[in-house]
Amino acid sequence: MKNKNSATNPATTDSGAPQNDAPSLLRGGPYNPKEVEEKIYRLWEQSGYFNPDNLPKTNGQNYTIMIAPPNITGSLHMGHALENTISDILIRFHRMRGYKTLWLPGIDHAGIATQNAVEKELKKQGLSRHDLGKEEFLKKIWEWREKYGNIILDQLKKLGCSLDWSRTRFTMDEKYQEAVRTAFEHYRKRGLIYQGERVVNWCIKDQTALSDLELEYVEEKSTLWYIRYPIAKNSKFEMEQVRCQHQRNSKFITVATTRPETMLGDTAIAVNPKDERYKNLIGQKAILPIADREIPIVADSLIDMEFGTGAVKVTPAHDLADNEIAFKNQLSSLKIINEVGKIINVNEEFNGLKISEARTKIIDRLKELDLIEKEEEFVHNVAKCYRCDSTIEPLPSKQWFLKMKPLAEKAIEAIEKGEITYEPERWKAIALDWLKNVRDWCVSRQIWWGHQIPGENEEDTFDTWFSSALWPFAALGWPQETKDLKEFYPTTVITSARDILHLWISRMIFSGLEFMDQPPFKTIVVHATVLTKDGKRMSKSLGTGIDPLNLIKKYGADATRFGLIYQTFGSQDIHFNENVLLMGKKFANKLWNIARFILIKTESNLIADIKSLPSDADKQSLALLNKLDETTKRLTDNLEKYKFGEAAHILYDFIWHDLADQYLEYSKTKNTEDVKITLRHALIVILKLLHPFMPFITEAIWREMPDKDRLLMISKWPE
Structure with a gap:
């Protein structure tokens, strides 16, 4: 909604340009962003040109x-x-x-x-x-x-x-x-919304369901327990030390898990149908320890034969992958953990225990029964809530769902047709x-x-x-x-x-x-993602975060912007280097000094017109103008292709090296008309080219141009 009180009629001079209250660079001294930025931003807001309805004639x-x-x-x-x-x-x-x-x-x-x-x-x-x-x-x-x-x-x-x-x-x-x-x-009218009980990602701390995309995975050290499940024909629990790969004589099938606390909700054991070790066990039944009930041994191609023993416990109510296995094999589901993280639906011994308490008690019981074959240290990714960092507990919950297939098909078609493009x-x-x-x-x-x-x-x-x-x-x-x-x-x-x-x-x-x-x-x-200098994730809680407002106070907004973009190449991660912002600050000061030199050199009332350049202009002036024209084309091309880092490098190299190091040094001993016109024209063009990257300083310098009666932000881009 538009705000009727927003400024649309800028305070102007007789020439129609907003009043200039930015400090004059002609007074000398280095560029001080603190004196410029707030005043320049106020100038832009007063102009009303952030609002497209207030812009002068556009290209339609x-x-x-x-x-x-x-x-x-x-x-x-x-x-x-x-x-x-x-x-x-x-x-x-x-x-x-x-x-x-x-x-x-x-x-x-x-x-x-x-x-x-x-x-x-x-x-x-x-x-x-x-x-x-x-x-x-x-x-x-x-x-x-x-x-x-x-x-x-x-x-x-x-x-x-x-x-x-x-x-x-x-x-x-x-x-x-x-x-x-x-x-x-x-x-709802399209039949795409439905309500049902399904296994969801549940945050116990926030007491809410989360989508898959709202999870963050954190690498954690854990324990991988190898637990023996007796084969049903051996239900008297004869504890023979027989490994399951010798199946003909086996009386147990050993599964590996990091979550023994959920085993009381197991409804099957799954193995890969291609796994020769378990072929003659598929279709048989095992005894679920402690609960003392039979569960089937099923085959599923999702099972990784290289993980643990190649046999896994299936707990459909508390694991999304297990839920899929259960659906395909028509297995039952038993919810044993509730929304507050307590054990339910088991027996008096375990009901009401917290998850961590249940884990400890189950491991103790399994050791008493001699059903723990071994334990290994195991590093794996654990799903966390993206807001509170609590460990996610998959569990069945009645929720609203949006059917995604028909919606996704539309998006796929549009992307494949090229109606939407990705950069990179x-x-x-x-x-x-x-x-x-x-x-x-x-x-x-x-x-x-x-x-x-x-x-x-x-x-x-x-x-x-x-x-x-x-x-x-x-x-x-x-x-x-x-x-x-x-x-x-x-x-x-x-x-x-x-x-x-x-x-x-x-x-x-x-x-x-x-x-x-x-x-x-x-x-x-x-x-790109901005990482620390040594490639770590930036995070306030980890002490690796950097506040950009502090950088703006230290270096100025233009230097912060330019320094960030200078390190940006496509979506390649940035290993943030604050020294590049210092370079940006020096670059801003260099530009300030270049502008002061040119304005003094060319006399403040001179109106530059490149068309008035003498036909016999010196080679150095013509060479700079050709280089400037080439820079303009390369810069425009890179911006059109979203190559921001490349564009920043092009500008920096031209302004610092071609203009400042070479041509300005050359012009110090020259006082000819062609040199003055070249200098003034170069200043006008580089201010325009640099404005999207460093808007404050370029607008401040532009206000010093006596023949400029409008803001740089709406001036015509050099062609």
Whole structure:
């Protein structure tokens, strides 16, 4: 929704240009971003040109980017800094090329993350959300949103992002809630929404289901227990030390597991049908220790013959892979762990125990029965909740699901037809692979904060990503046929980190095709992940995170932006090197000094026109102009191909080496007209070329050009 109070009539001089209150570079001294950035950003906001409706004459083409809405709980991190610098480069580049550019901002309600954040605040007061009750707790969250919700958007201003703030959206505002309800009803009428009990990823701490894409896998050391299950014909438990590979004389089949606590819910043992060791055991039965009941030995090609003994316990209620084996073999399912992580449906000895307590007790009992063959240290990936880091417990739960196959088929067709392109292209195959193997999406969550699932007595909310999937069109006013929706959908480009390629990007694709009959964007730019210098994940909790706001304070926004982009090549991970930001700061100061030299050298009232260059201009001037023309073409080509790092290197090399080191040194002893025209023309062009990368300093220098009566941000891109 547009904000009627947003500035659309800038304070102007008689020439129509916004008033210049940036410090003059002619006073001397190094470039000081602290004196420039806030004033320049205010100048841009006063101009109204972030709003596409206020732009001067355009080329008739739209260029639209929807921000990946940050969480209301969040603060700017290095991933945000890189992603939004890339988007801002694209928006500023196309704005200067005459496109009607819209970069739409917004913030996400971030269901679980926000609920957890507010609960932590309550805990400091000795309270829980249950003490308050649902209604009062939700009031607290709305208060949180009012207090903290816009912090990260204000931080994006410090980075220089030219978003149209008058169109800022929130994924829980009234009109967005209407969009979510409309989408749900549409799916229900199409028969794509259903409710049923299935094994889901359950977070015991947050007390909610999670989708596969909301899990993070952490490598952990564990124990691999080798447990002997007696063959049924040997049910008197004669404890002979016989290994199962000698099957004709075997009285046990040994399975390897890291989760003995779930064995009381076993309903089968599975082996690979190609495994010669177990061929004559398939179809027989084993005795489940402790529970003393028979379970079948079944064959399934999913079983890895190299893992453990090649035989695995099957617990359909508490393992997603086991659930698939059970479905194919028509096995029963027994839920023995409940939503709070306690043992149920077993017997008095185990019922009510915590998972860890049950594990210890079961191992002790198995040792008493001499059924532990051996133990090994084992390193494996453990699924964790992406918000609270708790270990995930798969268990059966009644949830709402969205049928994915018909939706995925639409997305696959659009991608394969080339209606959507990926940069770099290798991400196309990865996206297609996920879509071709996607499972139905569990869209319900057992939390209080979020979009309520429609229905009488329905307490659950939607998965945050259900509402986020509607972002490209819901943020433009859908389901109403608004002017913005007609004009700016489909959007042009979306920038994304690879970790939400399926979580968000693929879901937006099928949602756009389902509700708008068009893909939501034409191009997906998958950017790099910013890692520490030695390749570790950046994380505040691990002490490896870097706050980009601190970098902006230290080096300035332009140097931070340029330093990040200078290290960016496709989606190759960045091993962040702060020295490159120092280089960016020196580069900004170099540009400041170059501009001062040229303005003084060429006299402040000189109007440069390259067409007036004398026909007998010296070779050095002509050589620089040719190099400048070549640089312009190479830079434009790289930006069109989303090669941002290459573009930054091209600019740096020309400005520092060709212009400063060579031509400026040459010009110091020359005072001819052709040298002055060349210098002034070169300054004008490099300010334009560099503006998308370093917008503050280039705009500040541009304000010093006496013949310039409009902002650099809307000046014409050099051709």
